[in-house]
Amino acid sequence: MxxxxxxxxxxxxxxxxxxxxxxxxxxxxxxxxxxxxxxxxxxxxxxxxxxxxxxxxxxxxxxxxxxxxxxxxxxxxxxxxxxxxxxxxxxxxxxxxxxxxxxxxxxxxxxxxxxxxxxxxxxxxxxxxxxxxxxxxxxxxxxxxxxxxxxxxxxxxxxxxxxxxxxxxxxxxxxxxxxFRLVPPDVLVPYLEHLCSSEGVGVGAGVLPLVVRAGGGSVRDTLSVLDQLIAGADGALEYESAAALLGYTQSSLLDDVVEAIAARDGAAAFRVVERVISTGHEPRRFVEDLLERLRDLIVIAASGDAAEAALHGLPADQLAAMRQQAAHLGASELSRSADLTNDALTEMTGATSPRLHLELLVARLLLPAVDDSRSGLGARLDRLERGLPAAPARAAEPVPAAQPAPAQLAAAQPALRPVPAPAVEAPSPVP
Ligand SMILES: Nc1ncnc2c1ncn2[C@@H]1O[C@H](COP(=O)(O)OP(=O)(O)OP(=O)(O)O)[C@@H](O)[C@H]1O
Ligand SMILES: [Mg+2]
Ligand SMILES: [Zn+2]
Missing domain, CATH: 3.40.50.300 (P-loop containing nucleotide triphosphate hydrolases)
Known part of the structure; x- marks a missing residue:
């Protein structure tokens, strides 16, 4: 020992x-x-x-x-x-x-x-x-x-x-x-890299940021987590097994749900929920991790090329994927999603059915078009500016009977809409 x-x-x-x-x-x-x-x-x-x-x-x-x-x-x-x-x-x-x-x-x-x-x-x-x-x-x-x-x-x-x-x-x-203070990731990650190399332990991409996150800024806790991973690893430390052992949501699940939300693809988003449950993830943990992901995307959206330094230790391909997600969602939508996710997280504390809350959250994230709050409007504007439809495409809806016909509206508001010239409406006289 x-x-x-x-x-x-x-x-x-x-x-x-x-x-x-x-x-x-x-x-x-x-x-x-x-x-x-x-x-x-x-x-x-x-x-x-x-x-x-x-x-x-x-x-x-x-x-x-x-x-x-x-x-x-x-x-x-x-x-x-x-x-x-x-x-x-x-x-x-x-x-x-x-x-x-x-x-x-x-x-x-x-x-x-x-x-x-x-x-x-x-x-x-x-x-x-x-x-x-x-x-x-x-x-x-x-x-x-x-x-x-x-x-x-x-x-x-x-x-x-x-x-x-x-x-x-x-x-x-x-x-x-x-x-004294908690030690930030940009100091801890290089320290752990150095430590692993002097211990002769290989480390897969993305493992150390997970370890640092689990340690919460305490050097001792971080080293204990690393110790546990090294003890349980057969050779190098791999991302998937580290994430599973530490109980983190695999980043592929987060990628999938964020991309589904950006694309307003409800079916895909709920498939992720299904996977979260069937692979035994804790719904609350998933929401926590989703919030963290949204935070990272906000940082990327806000800091552009400097994001790499701010999110120290992310593998390059993951960073590239996240850049796309950030661009796809847009700043307002990201900020609004983070708010919704944060609220859901608060509601989930002690909730009897965390899965239900997760599903409600996903539904809300998918539907900014029906959200008339300022952030909802901001998100819709964002989408319009980027040339995406503000709301999911709907089948052509019949005009409800109670709504005034366009002609009536026009008559009631002559200043707003010119009344069509009768000559256009009337059948042309036969010469
Ligand atoms: N700033 C640091 N730099 C390098 N290693 C550290 C640092 N802080 C803690 N460690 C590591 O964590 C271990 C525990 O640190 P230490 O006992 O000094 O913590 P502490 O602040 O006294 O904590 P506690 O409040 O629990 O007593 C050390 O043996 C060392 O390996
Ligand atoms: Mg002490
Ligand atoms: Zn001396």
Whole structure:
């Protein structure tokens, strides 16, 4: 059994931390100029590098190469402290990591306060990493307040938390606060590419964007998903099996439904619904994926050639197909479809018959011509401008009896329509 990817690839220096430059750049700058604060707060969503960065900061602060005369922002990696604090190392006596989830009580805080009065055993600082700091009780924080406010010169605190608002203000205001963020796909995809190639794993087109989407911007979650795919793959990672495993709608289903809607082909659109159900897809998931697809098409319609960069990692043929879909549907229709789909998604939450809602949605998407809202009119105008009929072709309808005949109308509104000259109507006189 190999260890998880996210453990094997845990960054050991700030240069290896991805997607957090807004945090790491100023922090490294401060370190290079020897400006070390006595307390730091790293906040942000799950799995985006807070604990990792807290450990890196501790490693740098206690690196034997990091002296007052020559401050550095990179751990040397070879001194005793650096080796002990490396991935898989035994840890150092002078860096104390406390999980506040299990040690957040007032007694733990008091004990910590006592430990902080001792000088470091070997290194420059005694560093306390308080992980999951939002779990420290209010009493616990109050017990820490004094020492965090004015710690002895050899003591440093690093708080890491997903919920900075739960760290009491008096503590927060004594820290330098660095907010971490979710990592965007255009950073994650190349990172995963690099990682797969160093793992010797082949990756089919379109797989990594799926993985990134499943990870939701959390690096740890993304790596776990990738791990699972690698474990289940027999050789290279393939798109179809990845989509199936992650429960995503195959893009061919989305292509088909979007094209059917663009062509106003009701039969084809409902055939897709049938396929969605018969292949065991969750209707709600399908609608979610359809919304995402419409979003991508809106991006393509709005950004033209720049779309490729915005939708990083789409295979070229998929992008080409989507460009056509975007052109076919037009901006107003896309925006209106996205609204309808979003509404349907909201209605589907907890609905007893999600399939019914899916069918209603498809019906609405097919029928902009009967929709008199502004967006519906916009969509019809769009179609007219592109030379398509605004409404599906209908069989010639008989004029309802109740409607006035054209002649009557003309008589009632002489200003609008010239009354035909009687000479035209009358049979020509026989000479
Ligand atoms: N910004 C990043 N760059 C590279 N790898 C990262 C990054 N963020 C997270 N990782 C990967 O995810 C793993 C977990 O990260 P880490 O423990 O730092 O997350 P965290 O922000 O503390 O999450 P949590 O809120 O769940 O404690 C790391 O071992 C690393 O492999
Ligand atoms: Mg953490
Ligand atoms: Zn070192």
């Amino acid at each position: 190999t260890t998880a990817l996210y453990r094997r690839y845990r960054p050991e220096s700030f240069a290896e931390v991805i997607g957090q430059d807004h945090v790491t750049a100023p922090l490294r700058q401060a370190l290079r100029s020897g400006q070390v604060n006595h307390a730091y707060l790293f906040s942000g969503p799950r799995g985006c590098g807070k604990t990792t960065s807290a450990r890196i900061l501790a490693r740098i602060l206690n690196c034997a190469q990091n002296t007052e005369a020559s401050p550095t922002d990179t751990p040397c990696g070879v001194c005793e402290s650096c080796v002990e604090l490396a991935r898989g190392g035994p840890g150092s006596l002078d860096v104390v990591e406390i999980d506040a989830a299990s040690h957040g009580g007032v007694d733990d805080a008091r004990e910590l306060r006592e430990r902080a009065t001792f000088a470091p055993a070997r290194d420059r600082y005694k560093i306390f990493i308080l992980d999951e700091a939002h779990m420290v009780s209010n009493q616990g924080f109050n017990a820490l307040l004094k020492i965090v406010e004015e710690p002895p010169p050899h003591v440093k605190f690093i708080f890491a938390t997903t919920e900075p608002d739960k760290v009491i203000g008096t503590i927060r205001s004594r820290t330098h606060h660095y907010p």
